[in-house]
Amino acid sequence: xxxxxxxxxEAFRHEVRDFLRHNLSEELATKVRNGRDLNKTDLETWHATxxxxxxxxxxxxxxxxxxxxxxxxxxxxxxxxxxANAPRTVPFGLSMLGPVLIKFGTEEQKATxxxxxxxxxxxxxxxxxxxxxGSDLASxxxxxxxxxxxxxxxxxxxxxTLGQFANKIFCLVRTSTEGxxxxxxxxxxxxxxxxxxxxxxxxxxxxxxxxxxxxxxxVRVPVANMVGxxxxxxxxxxxxxxxxxxxxxxxxxxxxxxxQLKSLARKVKRKGKPLxxxxxxxxxxAEVEIDLEAMRMTNLRMLSGVADAQGSVSSxxxxxxxxxxxxxxxxxxxxxxxxxxxxxxxDVIGNYAIAPAEAASNAANYFNNRKLSxxxxxNEIQRNIIAKETFGA
Amino acid sequence: xxxxxxxxxxxxxDSLRRYxxxxxxxxxxxxxxxxxxxxxxxxxxxxxxxxxxxxxxSEDDGGFGGAGFDITTVFEEMGRAICAEPMLGNLMALRxxxxxxxxxxxxxxxxxxxxxxxxxxxxxxxxxxDSITTSASGDTLTGxxxxxxxxxxxxxxxxxxxxxxxxxxxYEVAAADAxxxxxxxxxxxxxxxxxxxxxxxxxxxxxxxxxxxxxxDAGRVALCAEAVGxxxxxxxxxxxxxxxxxxxxxxxxxxxxxxxxxxxxxxEIEQARSITIYAASKLDADPKARALAVAQAKNxxxxxxxxxxxxxxxxxxxxxxxxxxxxxxxxxRLIMIDHQLGDTEDQLRTAMALSDLAGAA
Numbered sequence: 001x002x003x004x005x006x007x008x009x010e011a012f013r014h015e016v017r018d019f020l021r022h023n024l025s026e027e028l029a030t031k032v033r034n035g036r037d038l039n040k041t042d043l044e045t046w047h048a049t050x051x052x053x054x055x056x057x058x059x060x061x062x063x064x065x066x067x068x069x070x071x072x073x074x075x076x077x078x079x080x081x082x083x084a085n086a087p088r089t090v091p092f093g094l095s096m097l098g099p100v101l102i103k104f105g106t107e108e109q110k111a112t113x114x115x116x117x118x119x120x121x122x123x124x125x126x127x128x129x130x131x132x133x134g135s136d137l138a139s140x141x142x143x144x145x146x147x148x149x150x151x152x153x154x155x156x157x158x159x160x161t162l163g164q165f166a167n168k169i170f171c172l173v174r175t176s177t178e179g180x181x182x183x184x185x186x187x188x189x190x191x192x193x194x195x196x197x198x199x200x201x202x203x204x205x206x207x208x209x210x211x212x213x214x215x216x217x218x219v220r221v222p223v224a225n226m227v228g229x230x231x232x233x234x235x236x237x238x239x240x241x242x243x244x245x246x247x248x249x250x251x252x253x254x255x256x257x258x259x260q261l262k263s264l265a266r267k268v269k270r271k272g273k274p275l276x277x278x279x280x281x282x283x284x285x286a287e288v289e290i291d292l293e294a295m296r297m298t299n300l301r302m303l304s305g306v307a308d309a310q311g312s313v314s315s316x317x318x319x320x321x322x323x324x325x326x327x328x329x330x331x332x333x334x335x336x337x338x339x340x341x342x343x344x345x346x347d348v349i350g351n352y353a354i355a356p357a358e359a360a361s362n363a364a365n366y367f368n369n370r371k372l373s374x375x376x377x378x379n380e381i382q383r384n385i386i387a388k389e390t391f392g393a
Numbered sequence: 394x395x396x397x398x399x400x401x402x403x404x405x406x407d408s409l410r411r412y413x414x415x416x417x418x419x420x421x422x423x424x425x426x427x428x429x430x431x432x433x434x435x436x437x438x439x440x441x442x443x444x445x446x447x448x449x450x451s452e453d454d455g456g457f458g459g460a461g462f463d464i465t466t467v468f469e470e471m472g473r474a475i476c477a478e479p480m481l482g483n484l485m486a487l488r489x490x491x492x493x494x495x496x497x498x499x500x501x502x503x504x505x506x507x508x509x510x511x512x513x514x515x516x517x518x519x520x521x522x523d524s525i526t527t528s529a530s531g532d533t534l535t536g537x538x539x540x541x542x543x544x545x546x547x548x549x550x551x552x553x554x555x556x557x558x559x560x561x562x563x564y565e566v567a568a569a570d571a572x573x574x575x576x577x578x579x580x581x582x583x584x585x586x587x588x589x590x591x592x593x594x595x596x597x598x599x600x601x602x603x604x605x606x607x608x609x610d611a612g613r614v615a616l617c618a619e620a621v622g623x624x625x626x627x628x629x630x631x632x633x634x635x636x637x638x639x640x641x642x643x644x645x646x647x648x649x650x651x652x653x654x655x656x657x658x659x660x661e662i663e664q665a666r667s668i669t670i671y672a673a674s675k676l677d678a679d680p681k682a683r684a685l686a687v688a689q690a691k692n693x694x695x696x697x698x699x700x701x702x703x704x705x706x707x708x709x710x711x712x713x714x715x716x717x718x719x720x721x722x723x724x725x726r727l728i729m730i731d732h733q734l735g736d737t738e739d740q741l742r743t744a745m746a747l748s749d750l751a752g753a754a
Contacts (some may be wrong), residue, residue, distance in 0.1 A: 072408065298664055301666075383652065387655070
């Protein structure tokens, strides 16, 4: 039993820290720290910065432009990026499609698509959920019917994150209505410029735009765009969901959020004294800090035993990680009292200075992060996964 | 980063688990845990023969373990069997003897020839060392120590008392010289009131505050590990019961409401295991870091233990309420661990006092 990082791991941490210090602009870090929406240029800039260092797709094999990091190094990298308030990379190409192509793609698909993900030429988004297919994804209805060398796609996808910035979408489509529902699904790549596609933004609870609906009307897609065989999409979808689990607990992001909560509690006041000195509020912070400390250990335990990490382990991390993050967001909102209310705009943050700038979006972030326990397989679905493994039924 | 136990610890853990499974089954445990002498002296001697007590003391002090992970290895197994032997009191006494160079005592305790414990709480102190009123005068002590774990069978009782200089001193009293009122605790195993009235004592230190804090933290880490062991067993019992119990024509394990509750408490057990490992790793750290980690751990253990105990009883239904069912004794132990060496709120107060939150903005 040795809970220390090795000297090599510590050296790696310093290398990452050093890189972040020199390559992450103060402007961008401040935007992330203050919880502001990042625009397309912000995200592309950071994508290019990481790519130039070769750290953009740590999970990919080296031959495709990845790193040879083990899970502990991935964890350190994530922790340092969160600490430095670096933007999160957009996962759809890097963590989802990339690994899928590496596993299931043709040589040609790998050779043409992977480099374009890294270079940023292609921005992928995800076409999984439908209005009638959320947790029950296998009930999806978007239809792809073979017509010569094409498929013709009709239907609707939803909750497509950052689709407004994307030029490509990977979709699960129904290619057969025979047999089991899962066996009639295929995984296909679609160019968003193709005629017949319409993307409409969905305004979220806090007022932001990050998800979209995508409508497909007689959209022609070449058969060569299918990944894997026809009707093996469910296998691919499951692989995709099971991939890139190391960061699922979000320990780094929660640690940074907690440290921001603490400094906010030292700044804002109740009855003339710093909120940090209020025993009721301090107790709530102490409790969530304990849960996070345990989570950090749980995460490291799971990482160090990745070989036997099964579905239920990442489900566990997902549930507890999201609950902890939401608890921190909740306290960060409440720390502001009445000053949490103003809708965060440039005026409110820059000119009116009602709440500390780094906290002005706390209410918006709280509302936005309610998504954490819903997306990526709702926490209830995660419980079902664990229960299935526990009871073998 | 390596979470696998060392070969030595795995061997100690395995042999203790095997021994307790064979020699200390729940029926035997319940037979000895509630009636005088509230443990099984023969089994205690065998545990000593197995070297379990030696694992709680460092090599320098006459044992062959003594690190946080040695303590958790032993106590996790104690928890799996909810073993009623007076391990906690002896652990704290061994740590205190070690801190004061008492090699002779350590040797006899490790050999199983003598038992000892540590009395610090009083009926009005609720764990606050600053409120202790038992005091030394000359070579005698006067006062009353309450709920002294293992005090019912100890040969020697280490007593925290105000020294003549007004500090917190540490004194040894022979059980034969004190008035001992033994009893069973509600979750089994023995404790005692130790009444001292100008009782002859031997001073180990006039100022033992640091050593006492460390011994108590070692005890807290032990209790955390004991809880983890008990939770693991209670989880399996609950799972098995849900799969076997039929209602509405099918196993109740098929009901999602119950599945999700078992999942939720399983997650908390993993959290409890994690924070216990964390605290064990900090037992030899500087006192502030140690105290913070231990308080954090025992706070989480208190919350997780209550959740697991209450949910297990609830999901078992009526059978979980019976004395005959072993799960009820595990649930009781988990609840009552929170009452030992400071409860959830006590630990939270400690963690808050030691937190960096109070620093500058």
